[in-house]
Amino acid sequence: MLQENSIKLSSSYAVASKVKDYSQLMKFNLTFMVVFSSVVAYLLVPGVEFDLIKVLLLFAGGLLVSGSANTINQIWEKNTDKLMARTATRPLPSGRMSETEAIIVAAVTGVAGFLIMGYCFNWLSAALSLFSLVMYGFVYTPWKKWNSLAVLVGGIPGAMPLLIGWAAGANNLSEGGWSLFAIQFLWQFPHFWAIAWIAHKDYTRAGFKLLPANGEPNKFTALQAVMYTLLLIPAGVAPYLLKITGGISAIVAILAGLFFLYRAINLYRKNDVPAARKLMFGSYIYLTIVQLAQLLDKA
Numbered sequence: 656m657l658q659e660n661s662i663k664l665s666s667s668y669a670v671a672s673k674v675k676d677y678s679q680l681m682k683f684n685l686t687f688m689v690v691f692s693s694v695v696a697y698l699l700v701p702g703v704e705f706d707l708i709k710v711l712l713l714f715a716g717g718l719l720v721s722g723s724a725n726t727i728n729q730i731w732e733k734n735t736d737k738l739m740a741r742t743a744t745r746p747l748p749s750g751r752m753s754e755t756e757a758i759i760v761a762a763v764t765g766v767a768g769f770l771i772m773g774y775c776f777n778w779l780s781a782a783l784s785l786f787s788l789v790m791y792g793f794v795y796t797p798w799k800k801w802n803s804l805a806v807l808v809g810g811i812p813g814a815m816p817l818l819i820g821w822a823a824g825a826n827n828l829s830e831g832g833w834s835l836f837a838i839q840f841l842w843q844f845p846h847f848w849a850i851a852w853i854a855h856k857d858y859t860r861a862g863f864k865l866l867p868a869n870g871e872p873n874k875f876t877a878l879q880a881v882m883y884t885l886l887l888i889p890a891g892v893a894p895y896l897l898k899i900t901g902g903i904s905a906i907v908a909i910l911a912g913l914f915f916l917y918r919a920i921n922l923y924r925k926n927d928v929p930a931a932r933k934l935m936f937g938s939y940i941y942l943t944i945v946q947l948a949q950l951l952d953k954a
């Protein structure tokens with residue numbers, strides 16, 4: 656009886672730790688936010704009505720493709736991830752998962768996500784998903800080792816989920832989709848530089864130079880972050896000007912933009928890790944609020 660209970664306990668522990676490994680492998684939080692942005696774009700397409708099944712399918716397709724892309728990223732980075740405190744406990748660098756298992760996961764999820772997008776939506780959205788996966792897994796990831804331009808390159812797959820969602824609903828790439836793409840594209844720079852500022856020692860140890868001009872965290876980095884948060888304010892109004900969203904969400908985007916700008920200016924003034932951390936959290940707050948407001952305020 657006692658033995659039976661302990662077998663049950665250890666097998667449920669094994670299941671829980673496998674779930675955790677898979678969640679780390681697909682970078683669940685990041686992937687969730689990416690997929691949420693895709694669903695928002697889909698639902699903002701003029702004429703698209705809320706349909707739970709479609710939304711769930713888009714969630715599933717996005718989760719699978721983005722999960723696959725993140726798995727490919729971690730296969731490449733197994734050795735450098737071992738060198739950073741932030742990433743050393745991931746399943747591959749810690750040795751909890753074999754590379755073969757990760758390759759199988761990446762292939763199965765990538766193909767499944769691509770097919771869901773193609774059969775349940777259209778082949779334009781499937782092709783864009785594949786393009787994003789290749790850009791992230793096979794262009795951005797190796798590029799990270801060369802220079803900081805990688806962040807610009809990574810910004811393309813990072814913002815593509817909006818075009819994928821738009822294409823899933825509209826079967827075209829009209830201005831509305833691009834205006835949503837622009838917001839997430841610009842957003843990523845302050846988002847990432849705040850993170851790279853906090854984790855600077857980790858990145859240096861692993862040989863990554865991802866701050867602007869291969870630099871150190873300093874006023875120049877902060878100024879670049881200020882510039883992008885500033886650009887986000889007009890970009891945030893574009894979906895309203897294109898009659899995709901209403902006036903209230905445009906006001907929310909301006910206010911959230913001012914808040915994000917304030918946090919970037921604060922980093923410029925203070926030049927320290929606590930200010931960078933505030934900017935990083937500010938980035939999550941900004942994007943969540945703006946995309947929720949857009950979703951609730953469809954024109």
Ligand code: HEM
Binds near residue numbers: 689807813814
């Ligand atoms: C150039 C593009 C991007 C770069 C270089 C980048 C980089 C990073 C890095 C290095 C982390 C890890 C932080 C940590 O370990 O504490 C991170 C976290 C995160 N990123 Fe990004 N990111 C980019 C784009 C995006 C996009 C497009 C989204 C979603 C829309 C996003 C959402 C997130 C979220 C939610 C987290 C937190 C993950 C967690 O706490 O588990 N990122 N990002």
Ligand SMILES: CC(C)=CCC/C(C)=C/CC/C(C)=C/COP(=O)(O)OP(=O)(O)O
Binds near residue numbers: 689791812813
């Ligand atoms: C539809 C589709 C395929 C979308 C791809 C979406 C995606 C994965 C976007 C993330 C963008 C990005 C550059 C993240 C940073 O990775 P990193 O390698 O700098 O992070 P790390 O150091 O934590 O591994």
